[in-house]
Amino acid sequence: MVRRYFSSTNSMNICIASFCRAKELLKAEAVLVDGIKLGVVPDVVTYNTLIDAYCRFVSLDAGFSVMHRMEEARIVPNVVTYNSLIAAATRYRLLSQSIDLFDEMLCRGVSPDIWSYNTLIHCFFRNGRPNEAYNVFRNIILGETMPDVATYNIMINGLCKNGYVDNGIMMFRNLKRHGFVPGLDTYNILLDGLYKWRRWGTAKRLLLEMGQSGYVPNSITYTTVMKGCFMCRKYEDAFDIFNEMKSRGYAFDSFAYCTVIGALLKLSNVEDAYKCMNHMVKTGMELDVVAYNTLINLFCKSLNFEEAYRMLDELESQGLECDVYTHTILVDGLCKAGDIKGAERHLRKMDMMGFFSTLVAYNCFLDALCKTGWIEHALHVFNSMKEKDGFTYSSMVQGLCRVGRFRLASKLLLKCVSHGMPILAADKRAILSAYHSSGFKSEIKAFRSKLRVP
DNA sequence: GTAGGGTTAG
Numbered sequence: 278m279v280r281r282y283f284s285s286t287n288s289m290n291i292c293i294a295s296f297c298r299a300k301e302l303l304k305a306e307a308v309l310v311d312g313i314k315l316g317v318v319p320d321v322v323t324y325n326t327l328i329d330a331y332c333r334f335v336s337l338d339a340g341f342s343v344m345h346r347m348e349e350a351r352i353v354p355n356v357v358t359y360n361s362l363i364a365a366a367t368r369y370r371l372l373s374q375s376i377d378l379f380d381e382m383l384c385r386g387v388s389p390d391i392w393s394y395n396t397l398i399h400c401f402f403r404n405g406r407p408n409e410a411y412n413v414f415r416n417i418i419l420g421e422t423m424p425d426v427a428t429y430n431i432m433i434n435g436l437c438k439n440g441y442v443d444n445g446i447m448m449f450r451n452l453k454r455h456g457f458v459p460g461l462d463t464y465n466i467l468l469d470g471l472y473k474w475r476r477w478g479t480a481k482r483l484l485l486e487m488g489q490s491g492y493v494p495n496s497i498t499y500t501t502v503m504k505g506c507f508m509c510r511k512y513e514d515a516f517d518i519f520n521e522m523k524s525r526g527y528a529f530d531s532f533a534y535c536t537v538i539g540a541l542l543k544l545s546n547v548e549d550a551y552k553c554m555n556h557m558v559k560t561g562m563e564l565d566v567v568a569y570n571t572l573i574n575l576f577c578k579s580l581n582f583e584e585a586y587r588m589l590d591e592l593e594s595q596g597l598e599c600d601v602y603t604h605t606i607l608v609d610g611l612c613k614a615g616d617i618k619g620a621e622r623h624l625r626k627m628d629m630m631g632f633f634s635t636l637v638a639y640n641c642f643l644d645a646l647c648k649t650g651w652i653e654h655a656l657h658v659f660n661s662m663k664e665k666d667g668f669t670y671s672s673m674v675q676g677l678c679r680v681g682r683f684r685l686a687s688k689l690l691l692k693c694v695s696h697g698m699p700i701l702a703a704d705k706r707a708i709l710s711a712y713h714s715s716g717f718k719s720e721i722k723a724f725r726s727k728l729r730v731p
Numbered sequence: 732g733t734a735g736g737g738t739t740a741g
Contacts, residue, residue, distance in 0.1 A: 360732055361733095363733090392732065395733050396734090427733060427734055428734090429734095430734045430735065431733075432734095433734095434734060434735065461735095462734080462735055464735095465735055465736070466734075466735045499736085500736040500737065503736090504737075530736095530737085533736085533737075534737080536738090538738085539738060539739095568737080570737095571737075571738045574738065602738050604739090605739040606739055608740095609739065609740065637739050637740050639740090641739075641740045641741095643740090644740065667741080668740055668741045669740095669741085670741090671740095671741045672741055675741075703741085
């Protein structure tokens with residue numbers, strides 16, 4: 278039992294906040310109970326602290342129930358209360374909840390502040406709605422609330438993540454005109470955006486500029502650049518950064534380990550990935566869901582399902598919850614191990630869980646069906662998929678070509694192009710060589726010309 | 732109390 282003696286609400290709030298930061302919610306609640314017994318009255322800050330912690334570590338609903346308790350105690354929610362809830366809804370990708378909360382805040386006469394607007398902008402970007410995000414930004418610029426550095430960071434990040442990387446660069450260049458100097462965090466955000474869109478040259482120039490401005494890279498910069506190098510297949514550079522980070526005394530954290538293990542697995546270098554994992558485990562660092570996912574992927578890739586499932590148990594016994602990555606890794610693992618039925622059972626389970634998207638898991642499954650030659654089953658799955666991307670079409674096209682159904686394959690490929698999705702040169706080649714070997718010369722010509730004019 | 736680095740598929 279936690280027992281503390283408070284002279285004021287303020288000291289009780291400080292104590293609750295420190296337990297909340299340590300994810301010790303039960304202890305935080307015990308402090309509140311003790312405080313009330315001693316006659317210390319909780320205020321809006323007390324409840325806001327708890328709401329934020331419950332949203333972060335338990336669920337949005339848990340946050341709502343604290344808000345309910347707060348109102349029962351006749352304490353009126355303020356802008357911070359709503360900002361925490363809107364941010365949580367955004368983290369859980371619940372767009373309509375975020376918007377409803379924003380409206381509710383306005384209806385109750387709580388004026389949004391710049392934090393509210395920033396959160397709303399982030400919410401729209403995160404849900405793939407850049408136009409609405411931009412509208413909120415424009416209204417800030419035209420209105421009375423002043424944007425702050427976070428507004429620009431969120432804008433640059435959102436623009437880059439939604440494919441408007443040039444607008445992101447432009448906004449970065451315009452920062453000074455708005456009276457802001459880009460900080461290290463702004464550089465990190467833009468760097469990440471540039472690497473995601475393979476803008477290697479611009480990223481390199483930006484890094485140089487960052488150094489000239491006197492900024493010393495932090496561990497976020499290092500991890501970002503390392504990931505960028507892996508993406509651009511500059512493996513030597515990536516491992517140089519890995520070593521530089523160590524030699525300069527940067528603590529290697531979970532982010533860095535996951536980046537390196539993930540990259541090694543993509544290179545099929547399971548042996549070094551294991552070495553890396555052993556280092557990571559030796560440091561005794563606390564593993565989160567992403568770290569567990571990375572290790573589960575490592576075990577799946579080496580077909581050690583016993584260990585993979587043991588990790589899964591460990592994850593849950595730590596009070597963590599599997600996410601869409603965990604399940605997708607398992608589905609892909611089962612597919613690659615030839616257990617198609619097992620993968621399908623797992624997919625059905627995923628469908629029941631209500632994830633934001635199961636596209637990647639379905640793509641893995643579809644690809645396995647095609648490679649196994651179960652083309653009818655694959656077509657059935659393909660047609661039933663509501664969401665498709667370039668990966669989906671590619672697997673299907675290759676699968677159809679393999680069994681000689683190149684007319685349907687070329688139809689699908691053209692559809693893919695007309696939807697603006699990227700296609701692989703290998704898919705084109707598969708169709709052309711299939712036409713070639715069957716002697717359909719005129720069809721080759723028609724296919725080529727259609728590809729040129731989408 | 733907002734944002735920024737790590738994990739999945741062809």
